[in-house]
Amino acid sequence: METAVKWCNEILPKDKPRHLLGIGEPEDLFMGVENGVDLFDCVAPTRNGRGGTLYTTRGKINIRNAEYREDTGPIDADCTCPVCQPATSTHYSRAYLCHLYRAHEMLGGTLGSIHNLYFIINLVKKMREAILDNHFEEFKNDFLARYLS
Ligand SMILES: [Zn+2]
Known part of the structure; x- marks a missing residue:
């Protein structure tokens, strides 16, 4: 895929945005950005969210797993989304989310998708900031070392 993306972006007009459809996993987003992609859209975040596979800075988790049944922490302590924020009344624990998924409550998939x-979106925003600050490679290596460990 990387070779195909690189090859296509070498022949596309330089002054036009490059859109890569169907690529949405974090490691693939880095590959796309490194090869000149400007825009992405993909069902992965919501499809995964509906099924209970949730992104964290330490990789994906399946919130339905028994290990989360009594876990009172947020999905990802480093995440600033409304679902993970302990400072707001909307904080949802891993245990509660695990219950929602196991009980087939639609709220679980909705919160997981959010x-x-x-x-x-936050990851791509941070990639953009890293490019502007001229430390994309360092950001990528730090993120992927945690995410893929
Ligand atoms: Zn979150």
Whole structure:
């Protein structure tokens, strides 16, 4: 995929935005950005969110797993989305989310999707800032070292 994206972006007009449809996993977003992609859209954050697979800075988790049944922490302590924020009345614990998914309550998929969309949008925002601050490679390496560990 990386070779195909690189090849396509070498022949596309330099003054036009480059859109990559269907790519939405964090490690793939880095690959796209490194190869000149400007825009992404993908069902992955909401499809994963509906199924209980949630992004964290330490990789994806399946919130339905038994290990989260009594976990009172947020999905990701480093996340600033409304679902994860302990400072607001909307904080939802991993335990509560685990219950919602196991009980097939639609609220679980809704909250998981909100978190996943925020996570991906925030990640791309941080990539943009890292490019402007001229430390994209360092940001990528730091993020992926945690995310893929
Ligand atoms: Zn969150």
